[in-house]
Amino acid sequence: MTDLETLATAAGRELEDASAQEIMRWAAETFGSKLCVTSSMEDAVVAHLASSALPGIDVVFLDTGYHFPETIGTRDAVAATMPVNVITLTPRQTVAEQDAEYGPDLHDRDPDLCCSLRKVEPLQRGLTAYDAWATGLRRDESPTRANTPVVAWDPKRRKVKIAPIARWTQADVDAYVQEHGVLLNPLLWEGYTSVGCSPLSCTRKPGEGEEGRAGRWAGSGKQECGIHL
Numbered sequence: 162m163t164d165l166e167t168l169a170t171a172a173g174r175e176l177e178d179a180s181a182q183e184i185m186r187w188a189a190e191t192f193g194s195k196l197c198v199t200s201s202m203e204d205a206v207v208a209h210l211a212s213s214a215l216p217g218i219d220v221v222f223l224d225t226g227y228h229f230p231e232t233i234g235t236r237d238a239v240a241a242t243m244p245v246n247v248i249t250l251t252p253r254q255t256v257a258e259q260d261a262e263y264g265p266d267l268h269d270r271d272p273d274l275c276c277s278l279r280k281v282e283p284l285q286r287g288l289t290a291y292d293a294w295a296t297g298l299r300r301d302e303s304p305t306r307a308n309t310p311v312v313a314w315d316p317k318r319r320k321v322k323i324a325p326i327a328r329w330t331q332a333d334v335d336a337y338v339q340e341h342g343v344l345l346n347p348l349l350w351e352g353y354t355s356v357g358c359s360p361l362s363c364t365r366k367p368g369e370g371e372e373g374r375a376g377r378w379a380g381s382g383k384q385e386c387g388i389h390l
């Protein structure tokens with residue numbers, strides 16, 4: 162077991178009941194510039210929490226080439242108005258290059274491969290500069306996220322993975338957004354509850370009574386893009 166792994170395991174136990182602010186402060190003090198936040202730009206809640214603990218922190222955004230204009234606009238607004246350093250990671254291939262090699266609309270035929278090429282690999286590459294990364298994962302988002310630890314060892318990337326709002330509910334998020342005037346992706350006002358890539362097979366509005374992530378890869382059986390598996 163590495164020192165970082167030991168640290169992550171102990172922190173996961175000790176910080177389970179800590180507030181999101183306390184978790185981010187611990188992360189900032191422990192990792193400093195070797196800590197980043199990843200954001201899908203659905204909202205800027207974790208970026209806001211992180212910038213409060215560590216002004217100037219790197220906020221990593223995966224630009225898959227398939228984002229809604231509103232998501233790119235949210236990224237630009239975060240970069241322009243918050244004390245953070247937004248870093249945009251891109252896949253090795255443009256969408257056109259991917260289409261040429263794999264055929265068009267790979268997201269409709271093999272979304273796991275598309276996510277692997279456009280999200281998982283770029284993140285793996287982008288995280289090499291850090292010892293720890295913080296995410297906005299929440300336990301109440303879906304059954305696949307129900308056991309998300311607040312701090313854990315990420316064996317795939319050999320990093321400490323931090324989920325400061327893991328214990329939050331949607332109501333907690335809404336209250337934080339309200340209190341701090343946090344930026345939101347405008348698509349949330351249009352009925353989307355989870356914002357991913359723009360192809361309909363990847364993101365659609367959830368139906369009446371469906372859980373928040375039901376509109377992601379709906380009907381395919383796929384629930385996660387792979388960066389959190």
Ligand code: SF4
Nearest residue numbers: 268272275276358363
């Ligand atoms: S969410 Fe869809 S378009 Fe985006 S990388 Fe995954 S499969 Fe491709």
